[in-house]
Amino acid sequence: MSLRRELTIGESALGRPIEAIHFLPPSYARPRPPAVLFGAIHGDEPVTSIMLHQLAQELVEHPPGRDTWIIPCANPDGVAAGSKNNSRDVDLNRNFAAKNWSAAHQPGYSPGQTPEDQPETRALVSLIERVGAHRLIAVHATFRVVNWDGAGRALAEEMAALCGYPASGDIGYPTAGSFGSKYGVDRGLEVVTLEVPYLDIDEQAFAETRTALRWAVDLPS
Numbered sequence: 001m002s003l004r005r006e007l008t009i010g011e012s013a014l015g016r017p018i019e020a021i022h023f024l025p026p027s028y029a030r031p032r033p034p035a036v037l038f039g040a041i042h043g044d045e046p047v048t049s050i051m052l053h054q055l056a057q058e059l060v061e062h063p064p065g066r067d068t069w070i071i072p073c074a075n076p077d078g079v080a081a082g083s084k085n086n087s088r089d090v091d092l093n094r095n096f097a098a099k100n101w102s103a104a105h106q107p108g109y110s111p112g113q114t115p116e117d118q119p120e121t122r123a124l125v126s127l128i129e130r131v132g133a134h135r136l137i138a139v140h141a142t143f144r145v146v147n148w149d150g151a152g153r154a155l156a157e158e159m160a161a162l163c164g165y166p167a168s169g170d171i172g173y174p175t176a177g178s179f180g181s182k183y184g185v186d187r188g189l190e191v192v193t194l195e196v197p198y199l200d201i202d203e204q205a206f207a208e209t210r211t212a213l214r215w216a217v218d219l220p221s
């Protein structure tokens, strides 16, 4: 059994708690930089939240090999409303203080008034800074692909091989102010964006990616 605790790392704009599940590896495991995994930063991708709860359930019996933080739902107001953006209609994955953050945007992709002015973004950022996370896994839906930024290439390729999805270093459209831009491109951390099927028929998304997710929290490095 691993040491598991649940805590609140922040609040959404409407006051919903943003929950994290923290697993400490068994005491015999070699210390490794912490991993942070999060889902549902886009509220219309609830499958990602379900999957990360399933992963957390599994890690109770089969502990991870490194300090692991799971935030199943980074945008609880969006999930409650069934909308991609948060309750202020900001696309949280354009709100990070990356060098390429820009106030200019396509309709529906508001990056906020200033970088990291949204409480949901700040909750994730402060956790990552506080624990010194080096391995960062963002789970999104619709495509079956494993994308990487920064130092995430090797991990993305390993995870892609395990789930049978393609690995890609470029998702094909600009992502100013994105999580990957800040932590991968700007900071050179190990950032992987795992995209799973949108519809979770028979828990298909977790079934397809389970081994890859386990690898991400178990792999010695």
Ligand SMILES: [Zn+2]
Pocket (backbone or CB within 6 Å): 041, 042, 045, 140, 141
């Ligand atoms: Zn998304």
